[in-house]
Amino acid sequence: MRKSSPLISGLLVLMGAGFAPQLLSAQQATCPLGFTVAFFNGVGNTYGNAVASMHATQAAIQESQSTTNDVYDSEDVQYEVMYNTTAAQAANAFDPVNTTILQDVAEVFVQRAQELDPTGTVGTNFFYMFWEWNEGAPQNYSNSLSNNSATNNFFANFVNAAVTAAVGALANLSGSQAPTAADYGQQEAQLTADAAAGRKLLLVAHSQGNLFVNHGYDFILPAVSAARVKVVHVAPASVTLRGDYELSTGDLVINGLRLVNGFASIVDPNISPPFTSADPTGHGYTEIYLSAALTDSITQSTDRALLEQRFVAALVALDSQQCAMSITPPTSTVSAGAQVTLNAILTPPVNAANLESITYKWSISGTAGGTFSNPVLGNEVPSLTTTAPTITYNASSAAISGQADSVTVEVDISTVNNNNSTTKALAATTTNPAQITIGSLNAMLTPQNPTVAPGSVTPFSVTLQGTVPTGISYVWTLVGTGSIGAGGPVTTTAAAINYTAPNSGTDTLSVSVQDSGGKVLATSSTTITVNPWVGTWVGSLASDCGYYAGPLTYTITSGGGNVLEFALDGFPGYSGTYTGNSAVAANGEVVFTLSGNTFSVVEADSCQSGTFTRQ
Amino acid sequence: MKTRKAFVCSLPAACSVLWLTACGGGSSASQGPPAPPTVAASMMALVASGVLPTLDVTTSITGTDANNNGVRDDLDTLIAGQTDTPSQKAALTQAAQSIQATLTLNTGDASAVATAATGMRKSIACLYAQYDAATAGGRFHWIQEMSINTMPRLKAYDAFNIAMNNSVTHLEQGAVCNA
Numbered sequence A: 001m002r003k004s005s006p007l008i009s010g011l012l013v014l015m016g017a018g019f020a021p022q023l024l025s026a027q028q029a030t031c032p033l034g035f036t037v038a039f040f041n042g043v044g045n046t047y048g049n050a051v052a053s054m055h056a057t058q059a060a061i062q063e064s065q066s067t068t069n070d071v072y073d074s075e076d077v078q079y080e081v082m083y084n085t086t087a088a089q090a091a092n093a094f095d096p097v098n099t100t101i102l103q104d105v106a107e108v109f110v111q112r113a114q115e116l117d118p119t120g121t122v123g124t125n126f127f128y129m130f131w132e133w134n135e136g137a138p139q140n141y142s143n144s145l146s147n148n149s150a151t152n153n154f155f156a157n158f159v160n161a162a163v164t165a166a167v168g169a170l171a172n173l174s175g176s177q178a179p180t181a182a183d184y185g186q187q188e189a190q191l192t193a194d195a196a197a198g199r200k201l202l203l204v205a206h207s208q209g210n211l212f213v214n215h216g217y218d219f220i221l222p223a224v225s226a227a228r229v230k231v232v233h234v235a236p237a238s239v240t241l242r243g244d245y246e247l248s249t250g251d252l253v254i255n256g257l258r259l260v261n262g263f264a265s266i267v268d269p270n271i272s273p274p275f276t277s278a279d280p281t282g283h284g285y286t287e288i289y290l291s292a293a294l295t296d297s298i299t300q301s302t303d304r305a306l307l308e309q310r311f312v313a314a315l316v317a318l319d320s321q322q323c324a325m326s327i328t329p330p331t332s333t334v335s336a337g338a339q340v341t342l343n344a345i346l347t348p349p350v351n352a353a354n355l356e357s358i359t360y361k362w363s364i365s366g367t368a369g370g371t372f373s374n375p376v377l378g379n380e381v382p383s384l385t386t387t388a389p390t391i392t393y394n395a396s397s398a399a400i401s402g403q404a405d406s407v408t409v410e411v412d413i414s415t416v417n418n419n420n421s422t423t424k425a426l427a428a429t430t431t432n433p434a435q436i437t438i439g440s441l442n443a444m445l446t447p448q449n450p451t452v453a454p455g456s457v458t459p460f461s462v463t464l465q466g467t468v469p470t471g472i473s474y475v476w477t478l479v480g481t482g483s484i485g486a487g488g489p490v491t492t493t494a495a496a497i498n499y500t501a502p503n504s505g506t507d508t509l510s511v512s513v514q515d516s517g518g519k520v521l522a523t524s525s526t527t528i529t530v531n532p533w534v535g536t537w538v539g540s541l542a543s544d545c546g547y548y549a550g551p552l553t554y555t556i557t558s559g560g561g562n563v564l565e566f567a568l569d570g571f572p573g574y575s576g577t578y579t580g581n582s583a584v585a586a587n588g589e590v591v592f593t594l595s596g597n598t599f600s601v602v603e604a605d606s607c608q609s610g611t612f613t614r615q
Numbered sequence B: 001m002k003t004r005k006a007f008v009c010s011l012p013a014a015c016s017v018l019w020l021t022a023c024g025g026g027s028s029a030s031q032g033p034p035a036p037p038t039v040a041a042s043m044m045a046l047v048a049s050g051v052l053p054t055l056d057v058t059t060s061i062t063g064t065d066a067n068n069n070g071v072r073d074d075l076d077t078l079i080a081g082q083t084d085t086p087s088q089k090a091a092l093t094q095a096a097q098s099i100q101a102t103l104t105l106n107t108g109d110a111s112a113v114a115t116a117a118t119g120m121r122k123s124i125a126c127l128y129a130q131y132d133a134a135t136a137g138g139r140f141h142w143i144q145e146m147s148i149n150t151m152p153r154l155k156a157y158d159a160f161n162i163a164m165n166n167s168v169t170h171l172e173q174g175a176v177c178n179a
Helices: A006-015 A021-029 A047-064 A101-116 A121-125 A127-133 A154-173 A181-196 A209-224 A252-261 A285-289 A303-319 B002-008 B012-022 B026-030 B039-048 B073-080 B086-103 B110-130 B133-147 B151-163
Strands: A035-040 A075-082 A200-206 A229-234 A244-246 A324-328 A331-334 A339-347 A355-366 A383-386 A390-394 A404-415 A424-428 A434-438 A442-446 A457-465 A473-479 A490-492 A496-500 A505-514 A520-530 A535-543 A550-558 A563-568 A571-579 A582-585 A590-595 A598-603 A608-614 B168-170
Touching: A035 A047, A035 A181, A035 A209, A047 A075, A047 A285, A047 A303, A047 B110, A047 B133, A075 A181, A075 A209, A101 A121, A101 A127, A101 A154, A101 B151, A121 A127, A121 B039, A127 A154, A127 B133, A154 A252, A181 A200, A181 A209, A181 B168, A200 A209, A200 A303, A209 A229, A229 A303, A244 A303, A285 A303, A324 A404, A324 A424, A331 A339, A339 A355, A339 A404, A355 A390, A383 A390, A390 A404, A442 A505, A457 A505, A457 A520, A473 A496, A490 A496, A496 A505, A550 A608, A563 A582, A571 A590, B073 B086, B073 B133, B086 B110, B086 B133, B086 B151, B110 B133, B110 B151
Parallel strands: A035 A075, A035 A200, A200 A229, A229 A244, A331 A434, A442 A520
Antiparallel strands: A075 B168, A324 A339, A339 A390, A355 A383, A355 A404, A404 A424, A404 A434, A442 A457, A457 A496, A473 A490, A473 A505, A505 A520, A535 A550, A535 A608, A550 A563, A563 A571, A571 A582, A582 A590, A590 A598, A598 A608
């Protein structure tokens, strides 16, 4: 292949040629975004031909998407021309780089024209017709040569010679003039940059471009994986392919190459359009393979439609979801009326350099009836779009235990240069939504079923189990003759209340835990037994037969039922029973008689007696 | 006849051929059936009739550009004679200018090469902006064919293509048309 000029060599250095794609491994931590279509031109193309072919490819892709914008599925599409000349067959050791095959073809034209017309008029005045061997003007000025009986098939013969030259050049690309590292350098640098930017690559090659595209694909594949790079080969001159292809039965250049390199060297044709004088070689990119005027006899589709289908198939494959969307926490159990903060996580994240805007579309489905709060209208909605990856799920206060909602989020993006087209789902949690289950909230009132002393004040508190929504309140109700404050239900925001016992009887204290809307989330209750004997009693004993006489403190607690437990000056271990205002202990030897807040005690065998007052 | 001869003879290489044709091949014309026209004569007749374009085939790389618009005068005439819209003709002129600019380029000057390449990309983008996609490429091929119509011009043009060998460039966007 042609050696690079000093100019290009300099550019290669500037472009960082020689980057190994493996060095990009860290760059793979970005979600692929945006498409780059690179075009590798055909044999004998001028730079302008290559640019025009790139535009033709762009037009075909836009046509396939019914758009005039450089957008595919709302992601931007950029176009790159990977230009390579075709070295002249006439190159030699003394002048290896100065001409391209274009000059070969032109010289063939001039030489043959000289034979046809020794005056030189044809070769001079109609020199321009040499262009029409392949991608020439649609006017087909050369028809005037073809249609002239005196020319004796001059132009057809010239085309054959030009094709021979092209075939020779293509054959040399696989041999003596194979591309060198310098030929590939700038392409490698650009593909490396595209990969680093997280772009998806569609490589389109025509004719000799297939020899370059194969190298480009193999070079960048380790960095991006097959999901991010696809190839469409057109009129492939290469022995091997990296993707789908289109090859015409009437492609004289590739057919000639097959004869040179062997039949197995080229894939079989897969389209069969009719001959057209617009391109007698049957090889032109736009004249043949992107022609909307030529109908393939195999599929009855136009060549253009078929190639567009191959472009689209590659783009569809590149467009498959390559990023994972998830929501944290993935599962939650909440109470009715509770809230859960959900976070959307895109893995790997988007490369911010390509991003114009990003939105998150949240949606709820399920039986629990949860909602999002619309910050604009202030209403509750089942779906909402946010620009931040966070949202608050509000569990319905009407939900009951066991009901559940699924929350999904779709991340939509708008990329730079996508002409503000409708955003698309870059990734979604359709298959892995966040699950939110309504769980029960348990309330436990403590102490449970206490026995208290008459007139005593006992603090009660509520312990909650489960997710507690914000804004809850406690509604206390007392049935009995004790007191918790006001006459009716008492509402507190604290989970505690004081109970004042009556002189006797059994009360029932209940608490209802309610959300801000008044829905009861949980309840608990307890009975409170007022035992007139329970309490601390202080007095003194007297004995007229020598037993203890002096001060004494009785601490009486309930032993359950009619059992009383006694502690004397702090020493427990004594039990008794009571009936009404009478109680006995020590097998009936000690008799207590209650009268309001005092009781008397008599123990006959120790001659002791005394009076004690409730403290 | 005098008028016709003067018209075609603005193209030196064509003069002798047409003169011979116009004069019936000299004194032998009066003897026997007329000889069939030569290929050259037939072709030049097509030029004269307008079927084929009249082009500057002088040895000058740039040809005559009397109005200094960066396009050979014969191409100006050719473009003006098209039935295209004024905007399309302007795009054709821009394309011709971009091609012509490459012919006198110092291909050792990277900046100059890049500027010429940008100009060419813009001109082709302009063609695609002014014509439908099915036509635009053909219009570029046409103006390229008309512009690069001699071997010296092809060699000069080829030098630009070689300077662009192995390059990677992007399609131009935005304001791509000069007029």
